Amino acid sequence: MSSSAENPTLTTEITKPSTEIATETAQSAKKINLKTSDDQIFEVEESVAMEFATVKSFFEDAPSSTDTVPLPNVPAKPFSQVIEFCKEQIKFKANPDETEKKKSNSEFVKEKTNEDLVEMIPVANYLEIKDLLDVLNQAVADRIQNRSVEYVRSFFGIDNDFTSEEEALLREEHAWAFEDVDED
Amino acid sequence: MFSERLTGEASLHRELEALSVSQRLVRSVSQKLRKKNLRGEGEEEDDSRGVSLKCLTLYGMGGGCKVGAETSEEFGDPSGRRRSCSASEEGKGYKPVCGNEETGLHMFLPDDILELCLVRLPLTSLMNARLVCKKWRYLTTTPRFLQMRREGTYLKPWLFLFGSVKDGYCSGDIYALDVSQDQWHRLDSDILKGRFMFSVASIQDDIYVVGGCSSLTHFGRVDRSSFRTHKGVWVFSPVTKSWRKTASMRNARSMPVLGISEVHSDCTVVHSHQHRQERRFPRSRVGGISDVYEDPHRLSLRRQYRKAFDEYEPSLLPNRKSHRFIRQKNDHSNTKHCKRFVLIAVGGLGSWDEPLDSGEIYDPASNKWTEIQRLPMDFGVVCSGVIFSWCEGEGQIGQRNKAVRKLWELDLMYLTWTEVSVHPDAPMDWNAAFVADKNLIFGVEMFKIFGQVLDFLTVCDVSNTGTNWSHLARNHMTHELDASSCMTKSLAVLHL
Numbered sequence: 001m002s003s004s005a006e007n008p009t010l011t012t013e014i015t016k017p018s019t020e021i022a023t024e025t026a027q028s029a030k031k032i033n034l035k036t037s038d039d040q041i042f043e044v045e046e047s048v049a050m051e052f053a054t055v056k057s058f059f060e061d062a063p064s065s066t067d068t069v070p071l072p073n074v075p076a077k078p079f080s081q082v083i084e085f086c087k088e089q090i091k092f093k094a095n096p097d098e099t100e101k102k103k104s105n106s107e108f109v110k111e112k113t114n115e116d117l118v119e120m121i122p123v124a125n126y127l128e129i130k131d132l133l134d135v136l137n138q139a140v141a142d143r144i145q146n147r148s149v150e151y152v153r154s155f156f157g158i159d160n161d162f163t164s165e166e167e168a169l170l171r172e173e174h175a176w177a178f179e180d181v182d183e184d
Numbered sequence: 185m186f187s188e189r190l191t192g193e194a195s196l197h198r199e200l201e202a203l204s205v206s207q208r209l210v211r212s213v214s215q216k217l218r219k220k221n222l223r224g225e226g227e228e229e230d231d232s233r234g235v236s237l238k239c240l241t242l243y244g245m246g247g248g249c250k251v252g253a254e255t256s257e258e259f260g261d262p263s264g265r266r267r268s269c270s271a272s273e274e275g276k277g278y279k280p281v282c283g284n285e286e287t288g289l290h291m292f293l294p295d296d297i298l299e300l301c302l303v304r305l306p307l308t309s310l311m312n313a314r315l316v317c318k319k320w321r322y323l324t325t326t327p328r329f330l331q332m333r334r335e336g337t338y339l340k341p342w343l344f345l346f347g348s349v350k351d352g353y354c355s356g357d358i359y360a361l362d363v364s365q366d367q368w369h370r371l372d373s374d375i376l377k378g379r380f381m382f383s384v385a386s387i388q389d390d391i392y393v394v395g396g397c398s399s400l401t402h403f404g405r406v407d408r409s410s411f412r413t414h415k416g417v418w419v420f421s422p423v424t425k426s427w428r429k430t431a432s433m434r435n436a437r438s439m440p441v442l443g444i445s446e447v448h449s450d451c452t453v454v455h456s457h458q459h460r461q462e463r464r465f466p467r468s469r470v471g472g473i474s475d476v477y478e479d480p481h482r483l484s485l486r487r488q489y490r491k492a493f494d495e496y497e498p499s500l501l502p503n504r505k506s507h508r509f510i511r512q513k514n515d516h517s518n519t520k521h522c523k524r525f526v527l528i529a530v531g532g533l534g535s536w537d538e539p540l541d542s543g544e545i546y547d548p549a550s551n552k553w554t555e556i557q558r559l560p561m562d563f564g565v566v567c568s569g570v571i572f573s574w575c576e577g578e579g580q581i582g583q584r585n586k587a588v589r590k591l592w593e594l595d596l597m598y599l600t601w602t603e604v605s606v607h608p609d610a611p612m613d614w615n616a617a618f619v620a621d622k623n624l625i626f627g628v629e630m631f632k633i634f635g636q637v638l639d640f641l642t643v644c645d646v647s648n649t650g651t652n653w654s655h656l657a658r659n660h661m662t663h664e665l666d667a668s669s670c671m672t673k674s675l676a677v678l679h680l
Contacts, residue, residue: 118293121293121297121301122293122294125297133300137297137300137301137304138304140301141302141304141305141309144309144313145306145309146308146309146365147309148312149312149315152312152313153317156293156316158316158317158320161317161318161319162315162317162318170314170315171315174312174314174425
């Protein structure tokens with residue numbers, strides 16, 4: 001809470017120039033309004049919005065329909081990060097460079113918390129952004145790879161519903177696979 | 185993300201500097217600004233927030249209404265909204281707000297999406313995941329999940345080293361190297377105790393252990409004086425660490441040459457012995473293969489994994505329909521839900537240690553072995569290496585034969601052999617085992633030196649133009665084994 005209330009005056013004082021900049025760019029390319037589940041409206045460049053297969057087909061089905069597309073399954077917070085990713089991706093579309101793309105993707109996920117990643121996955125899935133979904137799924141898989149069962153449980157907030165006997169039995173069965181787990 | 189932030193800031197810096205705003209402020213606002221660009225100016229339309237927008241835009245000093253509106257939301261709105269704005273800017277610093285989600289996080293991922301995540305785990309981590317909870321165990325063991333995992337690129341090669349002899353006994357231990365993690369695992373198996381000189385071949389997730397010998401008088405020992413040769417075939421599934429017995433071969437064999445062929449699911453192998461044809465072998469191979477080793481007889485019995493049949497099928501059996509399908513692998517794998525493979529066992533040593541020239545095919549669907557035509561009389565010296573095929577360019581099939589020290593390539597168009605690569609190490613193990621796996625050839629050499637049995641695993645990627653061998657596995661796994669393991673060892677590769 002406190003962190004969000006950072007220096008209101010300071011921020012607003014310099015909003016004026018920034019707004020102008022934003023308006024300028026807004027005029028240069030066609031924008032699409034996307035409304036998230038928590039009623040935030042994101043104005044997104046058309047090229048970015050077309051990265052979302054769901055949005056794209058929405059426009060293909062009804063080309064001249066509303067100017068605001070509702071995204072009922074998409075909360076704002078992960079969505080803003082998804083947009084960030086897609087903007088980055090578009091650069092690589094014009095100028096494909098696999099190594100740079102990989103690097104950019106790994107930078108993208110590196111900065112995200114576990115929660116961020118997990119929250120973005122359903123959004124990417126709903127919007128059918130395959131690249132992002134791949135990146136996110138791989139990132140989550142990487143984060144739970146070679147970790148203890150306990151770590152994975154706490155990562156996903158899952159309660160163990162095996163009885164201790166069941167778990168012991170299963171561990172015995174798979175014993176050979178459980179050497180050298182990374183430290184939690 | 186980082187780079188975008190950089191470029192975003194850079195441009196902002198320029199523009200804002202022109203307005204003589206201090207760098208410090210620029211930094212503090214640039215993220216907000218970036219958000220704003222993403223978020224857009226659509227807020228005015230949002231009735232529900234009309235009040236807060238209006239009153240807080242006062243901060244915006246005239247022209248700044250939009251960003252002012254943006255920031256104002258953070259103060260005027262319920263906590264859920266605030267979280268969504270601020271947390272995305274400063275992901276890590278918001279534990280208190282995010283904390284309550286921590287426990288319900290798994291609810292957040294529907295099963296089908298969770299599967300997409302778990303399917304990417306390497307085998308050991310996947311087995312770990314199966315212990316997380318019952319739902320995960322179920323999700324990660326459904327046939328659909330396993331098939332997804334197979335069809336993706338998530339499977340990693342594992343080398344399985346069989347035939348270890350310890351303290352004089354065939355211990356049955358299997359050493360598995362997870363190549364991608366460079367990690368050895370040891371699996372014990374009662375079934376292989378006492379067996380030696382068997383051959384192994386892998387089909388999908390399973391390893392077929394075919395034939396072999398066991399001592400009649402000294403149980404468990406590698407005994408070449410009184411032993412029994414087996415017809416039996418066992419299937420080992422490393423994922424479940426389980427064994428099952430399949431139909432026995434028609435003939436007892438030790439160290440048969442094994443090959444795997446992919447077939448149509450509607451194909452039958454029964455009629456494969458009907459076509460008898462003059463075999464036209466590319467005879468040049470004989471000279472090329474055994475230039476290091478003196479004992480062609482033994483070489484002839486060495487393993488030839490994976491598509492052993494490919495070698496002679498195209499050149500000599502042009503109208504043998506039952507095996508032609510190998511060629512159309514790619515066309516059909518998509519339409520068929522499950523791939524089918526047949527296992528071919530050729531040659532080996534019979535019950536009296538006599539070299540066999542017979543061959544048979546095992547079809548897992550019917551669980552039957554069918555005899556195939558005998559090898560031609562001059563077959564004695566073939567099969568020293570590994571044969572496999574792959575598609576090149578316009579569907580031309582190439583084949584490569586891994587001679588023990590030199591890698592030879594058989595061009596099927598012209599039936600000529602060319603040397604592709606030379607193994608860099610000095611040959612230390614006359615019984616080196618090689619196994620081909622897609623574009624890779626794995627080799628293991630074991631020998632005893634200074635009282636220890638050492639194993640050297642090497643791999644060669646033949647898909648590159650410069651085919652080089654490189655070493656795998658930093659650690660030796662076989663210290664405590666007996667020297668006779670060098671002779672009894674065999675190798676299989678699985679993608680798990």
